[in-house]
Amino acid sequence: MVEWILALLILLGAFFTLVGSIGLLKLPDFYMRLHGPTKASTLGVGAILIASALHFSRNAEGVSLHEILITLFLFITAPVSAHLMAKAAIHIKVKQVDRTRQPDSK
Amino acid sequence: MAVRRIFPHPLLSFVLWIIWLLLNNTMAMGHVVLGGLLAVIIPWTTSSFWPEKTVLKHPWLLIKYIFVVLYEIMVANIVVTKLILGRSSKLNPGFFHYELQLESPVGIGLLANTISLTPGTVSCDLSEDKRSLLIHSLHIDDVAAIKADIHRKFERPLKDIFVSC
Numbered sequence: 001m002v003e004w005i006l007a008l009l010i011l012l013g014a015f016f017t018l019v020g021s022i023g024l025l026k027l028p029d030f031y032m033r034l035h036g037p038t039k040a041s042t043l044g045v046g047a048i049l050i051a052s053a054l055h056f057s058r059n060a061e062g063v064s065l066h067e068i069l070i071t072l073f074l075f076i077t078a079p080v081s082a083h084l085m086a087k088a089a090i091h092i093k094v095k096q097v098d099r100t101r102q103p104d105s106k
Numbered sequence: 107m108a109v110r111r112i113f114p115h116p117l118l119s120f121v122l123w124i125i126w127l128l129l130n131n132t133m134a135m136g137h138v139v140l141g142g143l144l145a146v147i148i149p150w151t152t153s154s155f156w157p158e159k160t161v162l163k164h165p166w167l168l169i170k171y172i173f174v175v176l177y178e179i180m181v182a183n184i185v186v187t188k189l190i191l192g193r194s195s196k197l198n199p200g201f202f203h204y205e206l207q208l209e210s211p212v213g214i215g216l217l218a219n220t221i222s223l224t225p226g227t228v229s230c231d232l233s234e235d236k237r238s239l240l241i242h243s244l245h246i247d248d249v250a251a252i253k254a255d256i257h258r259k260f261e262r263p264l265k266d267i268f269v270s271c
Contacts, residue, residue, distance in 0.1 A: 016183060016187070019187050019190055019191065022190060022191070023186075023190040026190075026194055027190070027194055027197075028194055029199070031199060031228075031230075031242045032194075032197070032199050032244055034228050034242070035186065035190075035225060035226060035228065035244045036190070038222060038223065038224075038225055038228065039183055039186055039187070039190075039225040042179045042183060042223060042225065043179060043180060043183040043225075046179075064131070065128050065131060066128070066129075066131060068128060069125065069128050069129060072125075075219075075223060076219075078222070078223065079218070079219040079220075079221075079222030079223050079229075080219070080222075082222045082228050083218060083222055083228070083229055083230065086228050086229075086230035086231070086242060087230055087231050090230055090231060090240075096199075097199060099198060099199070100199050100200050100201070101198065101199070101200025101201060101202070101246055101249075102200070102201060103201040103202055103203050103240060
């Protein structure tokens with residue numbers, strides 16, 4: 001029973017990571033491609049880490065909590081790097097898709 | 107007052123201690139003590155990076171907020187999966203300014219992080235006066251709706267949690 005849940009979680013994680021990569025490949029401009037990895041690094045990695053925590057808590061002695069740390073570090077670093085890349089891209093005026101909506105001038 | 111001098115940032119100390127124990131995956135006495143020492147020393151040496159005191163009014167709200175964010179990430183993931191697998195030419199990407207009501211720097215930081223973590227939106231820039239956040243969205247139907255969503259789901263809870271002093 002638990003094996004089935006583990007398998008399902010891993011497949012789910014793999015699916016979302018794959019979609020993130022597809023997004024990275026096919027979206028037309030830099031800013032849109034930024035959205036791919038944020039997907040992959042949240043639900044994709046999340047599902048795989050939950051599966052890992054479950055598996056090792058069941059098989060090894062004691063509860064395995066390393067996975068929580070991976071999630072924590074990922075959740076701290078991924079948005080910061082995305083923010084910095086976007087900021088840098090705006091600064092050097094990376095090309096945008098023509099139909100990109102511009103911010104209201106303030 | 108003495109407690110304040112030993113723990114200039116009690117929350118930071120607590121989190122560091124927990125992380126140390128998690129890193130070692132143990133509750134052995136030696137690590138409990140060593141982690142405790144680090145939890146005192148690291149906030150001391152880095153306290154110049156944290157000039158303002160952040161006051162947590164309701165710690166439980168923060169935990170509730172984390173679960174709300176996890177749920178929203180899941181929902182948004184499914185929405186964005188559809189967007190990515192659909193036709194790229196149908197997407198209307200764009201930038202918009204989000205006017206902040208939060209004032210505490212830690213709160214703004216958390217809000218920007220949350221926005222970037224939630225698939226579909228990435229926070230790109232904070233204006234000089236810390237009054238608005240530039241956000242890029244993968245697909246915009248209605249800017250007002252997205253802003254209202256961010257305000258209702260993320261900013262309002264954060265405003266209740268963080269009080270800047």
